[in-house]
Amino acid sequence: MDFDFTPEQDAIRDMAQRFARERVLPGCAAREAARRVEPELVREMGELGLIGCELPAEYGALGADGVTAGIVMEEISRADLNVGYVNLLGSLMGMLISTHAPPALAAEVVPRIVSGHEIVALGLTEPRGGSDAANLIMTARKDGSDYVLDGEKTSISMITQSSRIVVFARTGRKEDRARGVSAFLVDLDSPGVSRTAFDDVGSAAVGRGSVFFDGVRVGPDRLVGAEGAGFHQVMNGFDYSRALIGLQVLAAASASLEETWKWVTERHAFGNPLAKYQGVTEPLAEAETFLTAARLLCYRTLWLRDRGRPHTSEAAMVKWWAPKTAFDIAHRCLLTHGHMGYSRDLPHQRRLRDILGLMIGDGTEQVQKMIIAREKIGRVAVPY
Numbered sequence: 001m002d003f004d005f006t007p008e009q010d011a012i013r014d015m016a017q018r019f020a021r022e023r024v025l026p027g028c029a030a031r032e033a034a035r036r037v038e039p040e041l042v043r044e045m046g047e048l049g050l051i052g053c054e055l056p057a058e059y060g061a062l063g064a065d066g067v068t069a070g071i072v073m074e075e076i077s078r079a080d081l082n083v084g085y086v087n088l089l090g091s092l093m094g095m096l097i098s099t100h101a102p103p104a105l106a107a108e109v110v111p112r113i114v115s116g117h118e119i120v121a122l123g124l125t126e127p128r129g130g131s132d133a134a135n136l137i138m139t140a141r142k143d144g145s146d147y148v149l150d151g152e153k154t155s156i157s158m159i160t161q162s163s164r165i166v167v168f169a170r171t172g173r174k175e176d177r178a179r180g181v182s183a184f185l186v187d188l189d190s191p192g193v194s195r196t197a198f199d200d201v202g203s204a205a206v207g208r209g210s211v212f213f214d215g216v217r218v219g220p221d222r223l224v225g226a227e228g229a230g231f232h233q234v235m236n237g238f239d240y241s242r243a244l245i246g247l248q249v250l251a252a253a254s255a256s257l258e259e260t261w262k263w264v265t266e267r268h269a270f271g272n273p274l275a276k277y278q279g280v281t282e283p284l285a286e287a288e289t290f291l292t293a294a295r296l297l298c299y300r301t302l303w304l305r306d307r308g309r310p311h312t313s314e315a316a317m318v319k320w321w322a323p324k325t326a327f328d329i330a331h332r333c334l335l336t337h338g339h340m341g342y343s344r345d346l347p348h349q350r351r352l353r354d355i356l357g358l359m360i361g362d363g364t365e366q367v368q369k370m371i372i373a374r375e376k377i378g379r380v381a382v383p384y
Contacts (some may be wrong), residue, residue: 005071005181012064020079028080031205032350036161042086046116050076051090054096059110066240066302070247077251081223081354082205084248085158086119090348093120093243096166097185100225100233100294103184109164110382120185123153123167123211124234136181138213140169147171147184147223149192149216157361159209160197163189168230183230185222191214191256202353238306242362246298246322249358250291252351253326256333257287258348263337280336285330294318294325313375320368323359330355 005013023041031037045051050063050072057063069091077084094113097120098106112118127136138151149169156165165186172180186193197209225233238357261284262299264274298318305309334341334348341348360366373381 005067008064009068009071010051010064012049012068013075015048015282016072016075016107017049019045019050020075022305024079024083026075028082028347028350031080031082033204035204035207035282037083037205039161041083042119043116045076045083045086046114048059049114050322051086052110052114054091055094056112059094059106059114059310060099061094061110061114065306066243067299067306070244070299070302073247074251078255080205081248081351082203083208084118085203088244089119089158089162089243089246090114091244092237093122093166093232095234095240096183097238099184100183100229102199102221102223103219105224118164119158119162120287121156121159121162121165121188121211121212122234123156123165123186123296125153125155127152127154127210134181135174136168136170138167138169140171140182140184140218141216142171145220146217147220147245149184149186149213149218152210154210155198155208156211157203157208159188159195159211160207162188166224167209167211168234171227179228179231181231182227183224184218185224186213186216186218190216190218193242196205201356202350205359206357238362239315240302242319242368243298243301243311245304245358245362246294246301246318248327249323249355250295252355253329253333254291255288256330256348256351257284257291260284260333260336264281274336275286283332284336287332290325291329294322295300300324313372315342316363316368316371316375319363320365324365325356327355327359 023044053062053064053072054066054069055061073084073087074088092112100111113120128137138148140147151169153167154189165188166183167186168181170184171179171182192214194212195209197207200208264280267274269272301314301318304314330348330352332353337346337348340346370381
């Protein structure tokens with residue numbers, strides 16, 4: 001096994017790190033207050049090749065691999081987890097569209113994603129529940145050659161900042177479950193589309209909300225993949241995005257951990273630096289251990305993906321364990337800073353709130369463990 005990055009990956013990491021330090025990190029507080037990621041910042045990321053760098057070069061991307069996308073995700077999210085959502089959606093939605101959409105549609109949309117001129121949202125979750133994702137109520141009925149969409153999607157990340165959405169709706173019978181779900185690329189300014197925003201605990205700069213579709217007409221050229229194949233397409237994509245999410249949350253936790261190591265060498269109590277007390281340093285040493293192990297599992301998942309090898313189980317492991325590990329680390333760092341850690345003047349509380357959202361989004365801990373069990377012993381582990 002080779003744990004080194006290639007010279008090309010090192011160069012991309014250095015560039016992403018510099019951009020994150022100089023352009024992303026200084027705007028964290030303002031970004032949260034404004035409840036948005038600056039469009040000009042997204043375009044700068046696109047100009048540098050930092051969005052969807054693993055997408056095909058024909059769309060203006062770098063044509064790199066998933067490990068490289070993970071490297072970029074780490075560096076951006078270490079500065080601000082919220083900006084990392086741009087990378088997450090760019091990679092996931094760019095992959096779905098470039099792989100499954102009609103060539104003309106992919107050629108229209110993917111270059112705009114890669115260049116940072118457009119953010120495309122993912123519309124899967126519905127109000128009735130997110131974990132039973134195949135049991136969709138939203139419908140797409142045929143009317144001539146067109147489809148007419150009716151229903152609601154909820155808990156959609158970056159919905160107020162997105163220009164389009166890949167939405168999943170039922171084109172078959174309800175009893176068909178996953179086999180009756182299709183995907184459509186919809187302009188969010190289409191007649192019949194409306195949006196609302198939520199007031200969440202964290203990730204204010206990302207923002208979630210609901211999207212309502214009331215008789216929204218889309219042509220057959222907006223069908224992403226074959227009719228009835230949408231659910232399986234997005235599930236395969238989640239195996240990739242979950243590894244990126246793992247690095248996203250761990251990067252935020254690693255920033256707090258680095259700051260806390262520095263803090264305990266500078267802060268004094270009872271005549272000594274806090275670092276003199278094992279009760280202070282041992283929890284931080286444990287945090288370093290768990291952070292390193294979880295990070296390696298994320299990169300192993302991406303490594304498997306890049307080689308076309310099965311990685312569903314590893315992706316599920318990453319998705320439940322990395323956010324939990326990151327949350328525990330950020331919490332420990334906040335507590336170690338004492339009363340100052342509880343203040344909004346320090347970033348630990350913001351990272352803690354931001355990480356919490358990704359303990360839910362893209363699949364809960366319970367669902368991920370069910371996936372691992374299914375991969376191990378088969379469908380006897382699935383409740384339906």
